[in-house]
Amino acid sequence: MRLRFLGSTSEAGACPTLYETDRGTIVVQGLRVTDAEALADLRDVLDGEAAVEVPRELLTDIARRVLPEAAEDRR
Template sequence: MRMRFLGSTSEAGACPTLYETDRGTIVVQGLRLTDPDALADLRDVLDGEAAVEVPRELLTEIARRVLPDIPATAFPTLGSTPSATT
């Protein structure tokens, strides 16, 4: 599998970072989630799986770049909610 860098909200190439694979999937690089309360909220975690935390801003920025034909209002920032009509 090969990956293409999509972007990061971190300085100097640190986590979190998103990549697109040649298989049409997205890889998330980040710090492993270790908070026991948060881990207890996860569902159906399989052996070998891990959860990482990614800033909302990174996901919306990459979505804007990867899906340029989607209106910007489809990717709300913190504090706003998407409209059913947009």
């Protein structure tokens, strides 16, 4: 699998960061959620899965930039 950098809200390329894969999926790099109450709210967590925290503004910024490209690809 290959990753293409989409964006980050941090300095020097640290997390949180979003990547697009060559398989059409998104990879999230971020700080692992360790708060016990937050983890208790998660549903159906499988072995090997982890929750990471990402700022809302990163998701909306990337969506504005990436979704128009995806819409054009479908035409």
